[in-house]
Amino acid sequence: ETGVTQSPTHLIKTRGQQVTLRCSSQSGHNTVSWYQQALGQGPQFIFQYYREEENGRGNFPPRFSGLQFPNYSSELNVNALELDDSALYLCASSYGQGAGRTEAFFGQGTRLTVV
Amino acid sequence: AQRVTQPEKLLSVFKGAPVELKCNYSYSGSPELFWYVQYSRQRLQLLLRHISRESIKGFTADLNKGETSFHLKKPFAQEEDSAMYYCALSALSGDKLIFGTGTRLQVFP
Numbered sequence: 001e002t003g004v005t006q007s008p009t010h011l012i013k014t015r016g017q018q019v020t021l022r023c024s025s026q027s028g029h030n031t032v033s034w035y036q037q038a039l040g041q042g043p044q045f046i047f048q049y050y051r052e053e054e055n056g057r058g059n060f061p062p063r064f065s066g067l068q069f070p071n072y073s074s075e076l077n078v079n080a081l082e083l084d085d086s087a088l089y090l091c092a093s094s095y096g097q098g099a100g101r102t103e104a105f106f107g108q109g110t111r112l113t114v115v
Numbered sequence: 116a117q118r119v120t121q122p123e124k125l126l127s128v129f130k131g132a133p134v135e136l137k138c139n140y141s142y143s144g145s146p147e148l149f150w151y152v153q154y155s156r157q158r159l160q161l162l163l164r165h166i167s168r169e170s171i172k173g174f175t176a177d178l179n180k181g182e183t184s185f186h187l188k189k190p191f192a193q194e195e196d197s198a199m200y201y202c203a204l205s206a207l208s209g210d211k212l213i214f215g216t217g218t219r220l221q222v223f224p
Contacts, residue, residue: 042214
């Protein structure tokens with residue numbers, strides 16, 4: 001059973017650019033959630049995808065968008081990068097829906113630095 | 116408002132001392148409560164959840180609905196317990212998690 005993997009592990013972007021982060025969910029998992037973790041803070045929920053559809057969104061602007069593919073892998077896209085977007089971005093996968101959903105398993109994260 | 120509060124950024128103890136990491140929450144309803152741990156250079160991982168009522172690595176946590184708390188306890192800390200600990204809640208298992216800001220536990224030899 002493979003775990004949650006994220007790519008790239010680190011990247012540096014310039015303010016105003018766009019970035020795409022990728023996540024492969026754990027084998028058998030059909031739900032992916034994305035979190036932003038700023039320095040010294042706990043992870044903050046961005047959005048969740050279940051079976052390729054957005055299934056909840058946190059308090060993030062529309063320039064944060066995502067996709068989930070038929071194999072349940074996922075992308076997080078951020079447009080018009082701002083300096084405050086610099087953070088560790090975490091992906092978590094789980095299986096199921098509602099009360100039957102399993103616990104979330106986290107990837108190692110992508111460290112994004114915006115300069 | 117839904118919120119998780121961990122009042123201590125850093126907790127330092129000596130090996131063998133008791134440990135209590137505090138967590139208070141604000142939530143309308145009956146959430147699920149979790150403790151996640153992140154060891155150095157490792158990913159965030161689930162330590163325990165209140166519905167399991169189990170002890171993991173000697174840690175326990177009791178949900179006190181009256182005080183809206185879910186403190187993490189261990190009677191005798193070990194050096195390998197040094198890590199970042201996050202308290203979190205969700206409406207349902209696997210649902211979005213609301214995290215506290217975390218407490219760094221340092222256990223000195």
